[in-house]
Amino acid sequence: MQDRCTLCGRRRKGGSKYCLYHQRAYENLKRAFERWRQALDISWVEFLKEVAGNPETGEWAREVAERLTERGLL
Amino acid sequence: MTGRTLVVCEKPTAARRIAQALDEEGSPEGYREQGVPYFIARRRGVDLIVVSALGHLFTVAQRGGGWTYPVFDLKWVPAYEADRSAARTRVFIKVIERLSRGVEGYVSACDYDMEGSLIAYTILHYICGEESLRKARRMRYSTLTDRDLVRAWETMPPSLDFPLIEAGRARHEVDWLFGINLSRALTLSVKNATGYYKTLSIGRVQGPTLNFIKEREVEIRTFVPVPFWVIEAETEIDGKRYPLEYKRRRIETEREALEIEAACRGREGVITSIQSKRRSQAPPPPFSLGDLQREAYRQFRYSPRTTLRAAESLYLEALISYPRTSSQRLPPSINLVEVLRGLRRRRAYADLAERLLSKPRLRPRQGRKDDPAHPAIHPTGNLPGKLSKMQSRIYDLICRRFMAALGDPAVRRNVDAEVDVNGHLFHLKGSQVVEQGWRLFYAPYIREEEVVLPALREGQVLPVVSLDAARRYTKPPPHFNPSSLLKLMEDEGIGTKATRTDIIDTLFKRGYVEGNPVRITDLGFTIVETLGRYCPDILSVEMTRRLERDLEEIQTGETQADAVVREAVEALKPILAEFKTKERLIGVEINETLRAEKLRANVLGPCPVCKTGEIRLIRNKQTGKRFAGCSNYFNGSCDTSYPLPQRGRIQATGKSCRECGAPIIRVIRRGRRPWELCINFDCPLKRRGEKRAG
Ligand SMILES: [Zn+2]
Numbered sequence: 001m002q003d004r005c006t007l008c009g010r011r012r013k014g015g016s017k018y019c020l021y022h023q024r025a026y027e028n029l030k031r032a033f034e035r036w037r038q039a040l041d042i043s044w045v046e047f048l049k050e051v052a053g054n055p056e057t058g059e060w061a062r063e064v065a066e067r068l069t070e071r072g073l074l
Numbered sequence: 075m076t077g078r079t080l081v082v083c084e085k086p087t088a089a090r091r092i093a094q095a096l097d098e099e100g101s102p103e104g105y106r107e108q109g110v111p112y113f114i115a116r117r118r119g120v121d122l123i124v125v126s127a128l129g130h131l132f133t134v135a136q137r138g139g140g141w142t143y144p145v146f147d148l149k150w151v152p153a154y155e156a157d158r159s160a161a162r163t164r165v166f167i168k169v170i171e172r173l174s175r176g177v178e179g180y181v182s183a184c185d186y187d188m189e190g191s192l193i194a195y196t197i198l199h200y201i202c203g204e205e206s207l208r209k210a211r212r213m214r215y216s217t218l219t220d221r222d223l224v225r226a227w228e229t230m231p232p233s234l235d236f237p238l239i240e241a242g243r244a245r246h247e248v249d250w251l252f253g254i255n256l257s258r259a260l261t262l263s264v265k266n267a268t269g270y271y272k273t274l275s276i277g278r279v280q281g282p283t284l285n286f287i288k289e290r291e292v293e294i295r296t297f298v299p300v301p302f303w304v305i306e307a308e309t310e311i312d313g314k315r316y317p318l319e320y321k322r323r324r325i326e327t328e329r330e331a332l333e334i335e336a337a338c339r340g341r342e343g344v345i346t347s348i349q350s351k352r353r354s355q356a357p358p359p360p361f362s363l364g365d366l367q368r369e370a371y372r373q374f375r376y377s378p379r380t381t382l383r384a385a386e387s388l389y390l391e392a393l394i395s396y397p398r399t400s401s402q403r404l405p406p407s408i409n410l411v412e413v414l415r416g417l418r419r420r421r422a423y424a425d426l427a428e429r430l431l432s433k434p435r436l437r438p439r440q441g442r443k444d445d446p447a448h449p450a451i452h453p454t455g456n457l458p459g460k461l462s463k464m465q466s467r468i469y470d471l472i473c474r475r476f477m478a479a480l481g482d483p484a485v486r487r488n489v490d491a492e493v494d495v496n497g498h499l500f501h502l503k504g505s506q507v508v509e510q511g512w513r514l515f516y517a518p519y520i521r522e523e524e525v526v527l528p529a530l531r532e533g534q535v536l537p538v539v540s541l542d543a544a545r546r547y548t549k550p551p552p553h554f555n556p557s558s559l560l561k562l563m564e565d566e567g568i569g570t571k572a573t574r575t576d577i578i579d580t581l582f583k584r585g586y587v588e589g590n591p592v593r594i595t596d597l598g599f600t601i602v603e604t605l606g607r608y609c610p611d612i613l614s615v616e617m618t619r620r621l622e623r624d625l626e627e628i629q630t631g632e633t634q635a636d637a638v639v640r641e642a643v644e645a646l647k648p649i650l651a652e653f654k655t656k657e658r659l660i661g662v663e664i665n666e667t668l669r670a671e672k673l674r675a676n677v678l679g680p681c682p683v684c685k686t687g688e689i690r691l692i693r694n695k696q697t698g699k700r701f702a703g704c705s706n707y708f709n710g711s712c713d714t715s716y717p718l719p720q721r722g723r724i725q726a727t728g729k730s731c732r733e734c735g736a737p738i739i740r741v742i743r744r745g746r747r748p749w750e751l752c753i754n755f756d757c758p759l760k761r762r763g764e765k766r767a768g
Contacts, residue, residue: 010667025296032298039301040328051298056547058297059728 007063018064025060029068045069077178080202081124081213082170082194084184086111087390088218089126092183095223096122110169117227123177125170127184131163132196134250143258144650146643148247150196167201174202180210182234186447187398188629189572191235192242198234210234216399216448218392219456241628244635248621248642252278255646256612259653260601260664267661274664275584276601278618279569279577284586284594285613286562287554288602291594297550303331307500307541309343309493311528315539318343318493318500331543334498343493343500343536355484357512359402359441360450361475363571364564366397366468369475371557373519374467377590378560378575384468385451392456394472399448400571402441408449410436410480416455417473426515430480439479439512445571446629452476474516481512491530495538502527502536553591567619582744588723589742600667607663608656609649617645678702678726678753679737684712689737689753691724700724702737702753716753722746733759 003012005019013020029051036047051057052065081096083089093102093113102115102124113124135156137147152167153160180198184190191212198206212235215226257275265271276284305320325331361369363382370381385397404410411431418427430436441450453473461469489504504527507513513520554562556578563574581587586598594602605612621642627633653660681687687706694701699720706712716736718724722743727750729738736754752759 021292021296024292025298028296028298032300035300035326039326054299054547056297056299056549058293058295058550060295061298062728 007060007067021060022064025058025064028061029064078121078123078176079179079181080170080174080177080206081115081122081181081183082197083124083126084129084190084193085390086126086128088183088185089113089124091218091390091392092213092223093122093124095218095220096124096227100220107169107172108165110166112169112173120179122181123173124183125173126166127170127193127197128163128166130189130193130196131167131170132200133157133160134246136254141258143255143262143654144646145254145258146251146646148250150200152200170197171201174206177202178209180206181213181230182210183213185396185398186212186214186216187396187572188238188242188245188570191238192246195234195239195243207234214447215396217395217454218390219454222454237629237631240635241625244628244638245625247635247639248625249278251639251642251646255650256281259650259657260660263653263657263661264665265661267658268665270665274601276605276612277577277580278621279563279573280581280584280586281602281605281613282566282568282615282618283559283563283577284581284598284602285606286566287559287581287587287592287594288599290551290554291599294550294553299547299549301328301545301547302326303328303543303545305331305334305338305541306544307338307495308539309502309536310539311536314528316502316525316527318495318502318536318538321499321501325543328543328545331545335541335543338495338498338538339541341496341538343495343538345491345502345530345532345534345536346494347492348530348532349490351488351490352508353486353488355486355511355513357439357478357481357483358475358516359439360404360452360479361472362400362402362441362443362445362450363397364400364560364574365402366451366472367560367575368557369471369519370468371555373471376464376468377556379556379579380464381468382575384462384464385472388458388461388465388469388472391458392454393458393469394454395450395452396448397451398572399445399451400443401445401448401450402443403450404438404440404452404476404479405449408452410438413453413455413476414480416457417453417477419457422470423473423477426474426477429514430477433480436480471519474519477515478512481515482509484511484513485509489527489530491527493536502530553593555591559592566615567622568615570622588744589748597668600664603667604660604664608660609653611645611649678724678739679728679730681706681712681714682730682735682737682754683714687712687714689714689716691718717755718753731757731759733757 005012005022006017007022008019010019013023016023018026033044033047036042048065048069052062052069081092083092090113093115094100096117097115098117102113104111104113111126115122115124131153132150133153133156134148135151136145137149153163180202182191182194184194198210211230211232213226213230215222260274303325304323307318308315309318366385367378367381370376385394388394389397414427414431417423451472453476458469485508487506487508491502493500493502504525506524506526559578560574563569569577585595586601587594602613611617624633624638628635628638676691678689678691681689681704684704684706687704689702690705692701692703700718701715702718703715704712719741722741725740725742727738727740731738731752731754734752734754734757736752736757738750738752740748740750742748
């Protein structure tokens with residue numbers, strides 16, 4: 001289904017490939033990455049792995065992080 | 075009062091107390107007709123017929139038929155006509171009707187608040203006739219002690235409290251209008267779009283409340299932690315270890331944290347200055363209902379509902395004042411000395427009460443919040459008989475808080491020694507209570523720890539026995555619990571002290587939230603998500619708050635009830651019209667989300683045996699029992715399956731058992747803390763007797 005979020009099947013939001021919630025999680029990831037990079041000099045892929053394994057990470061954020069790692073996307 | 079007088083009370087227990095207090099001999103005649111209790115008391119030569127309601131005997135219903143929306147035409151009817159579960163109200167109405175014949179005076183003696191005023195009003199209006207409303211008077215009291223009841227009788231104002239009644243009537247009508255229309259709109263949208271019938275409903279205040287819970291859930295689920303570092307250090311003095319606090323609680327970068335660690339580890343510290351301050355701690359104010367509910371949750375993990383129930387039973391026993399109050403104040407009209415003398419008779423409080431009685435003056439600590447109708451919750455001084463565990467805990471909390479509010483300030487001595495470790499500033503902090511003051515009365519409920527430091531001097535050298543830069547992560551906001559949810563509603567100005575507890579309960583009953591901490595269910599999520607998209611006004615705090623304010627203004631006479639009800643209708647009209655045009659879309663969407671969520675919820679995790687399928691929750695169509703099986707069963711390549719607990723809701727956790735690789739599930743049952751377990755019955759971890767897997 002073309003108009004669906006690839007992670008959960010909810011309707012997509014605007015031009016995103018995600019729904020409203022996964023899109024928000026994705027944006028939170030991007031914002032958090034800036035702070036991670038300043039904090040400990042880490043690559044995007046390493047960051048995604050760290051976040052995916054962190055128990056404080058929200059489940060939608062984890063889903064996006066895992067998807068991005070699987071695909072090796074930047 | 076001239077002739078026979080009908081005294082209308084809210085509950086049978088209250089009726090007995092009121093009859094006893096008003097009867098000059100203290101022994102009214104008790105009767106029972108078709109199971110309905112009533113009393114005849116004699117006072118100044120007049121017969122008082124004291125009858126009881128059963129909560130509301132009348133309620134709002136639709137005028138005319140048809141299960142459709144919008145409906146704006148309403149009428150008040152006997153409760154049993156509108157609600158099958160209210161069947162017992164029929165005999166109450168019948169008995170009151172018979173007893174009211176030939177009566178010359180009327181008194182409303184229900185609990186003194188909006189609901190109480192409305193209960194008595196509808197009884198007088200619809201049973202005794204309009205004429206009775208002109209003659210009726212209102213008793214106002216905050217405790218059910220003989221003393222207060224007699225005083226309330228002697229000082230009754232000459233008419234009913236119409237502003238309060240009107241506010242109550244408007245609230246019921248407005249809530250009914252929202253409830254009936256939104257519920258029908260939601261239910262019909264799914265039914266008309268898909269033919270599938272499922273009762274869906276949302277109330278005026280539930281919408282915004284649920285929306286807050288959903289927003290919090292989204293925040294948690296999209297949360298990404300960020301690392302920071304803390305310096306953890308300890309010193310040792312006379313063989314005892316004390317924490318050294320680094321001047322900055324958080325260090326943003328690893329580089330800096332490691333630099334501090336390298337500079338300070340293995341070094342010695344020197345005390346550069348010592349500050350010692352006495353800090354006075356004012357006593358806490360006496361309890362409002364919200365304060366009591368929060369404190370009972372903190373101390374005993376009682377839900378707001380449990381606490382309210384216990385407090386109401388104590389009130390009906392005339393042991394405490396009316397609990398549905400938002401006041402944190404004890405007005406001068408309360409005879410504090412008499413209450414304390416009462417408490418002194420109880421062994422546990424004898425010394426404490428005596429201490430207060432021997433003070434030259436009693437001045438309670440007053441809180442900021444006030445309530446026009448009732449003071450803060452306080453004991454009456456009556457001696458309790460046998461109390462349940464729950465009652466005695468709540469009673470003790472109230473008594474001790476009351477006494478604490480009359481106590482002196484407590485005094486702490488705080489010591490702050492600045493310690494220099496190779497150019498980095500640390501604090502060595504101590505804190506000690508030097509004067510107990512009010513803490514003495516509230517001691518069982520105070521949980522602060524004291525850090526008592528040995529004598530220190532400037533220039534003293536301290537060893538740094540441990541020092542680490544530890545990595546931490548920011549945390550998502552917590553889920554709400556029943557207590558923090560109540561606080562949120564108070565802070566946001568939605569609901570009232572009398573209705574908030576019920577509103578939270580309703581969200582649970584309808585299956586929109588569950589557990590403690592409170593989690594929104596898929597159903598709750600879907601409802602609030604769809605409403606948010608198509609009619610956000612229903613979820614808007616502004617509208618709820620505005621209505622809440624208008625309802626307040628009816629009480630103060632600034633607004634008319636009918637105007638507020640009309641305003642609610644006008645607010646609903648465009649919302650419902652909009653809803654109708656999108657009904658099909660909304661119905662399809664709700665249904666779709668419900669199905670998608672159901673499907674998603676049924677996946678418990680990857681199959682540990684074939685590694686390609688997923689373990690799903692499956693229901694046996696014949697037996698209705700559920701179990702878990704691999705999705706590859708359907709193509710014949712894997713027949714892994716597991717039995718499941720049959721009660722409670724099962725959720726995937728996304729985790730697999732570290733021992734056997736099977737999915738770990740979360741089981742949620744009402745009234746219990748959710749627990750997690752490995753789905754595999756034969757998991758080696760379980761056989762070794764370990765309870766938790768993961
Ligand atoms: Zn999604």
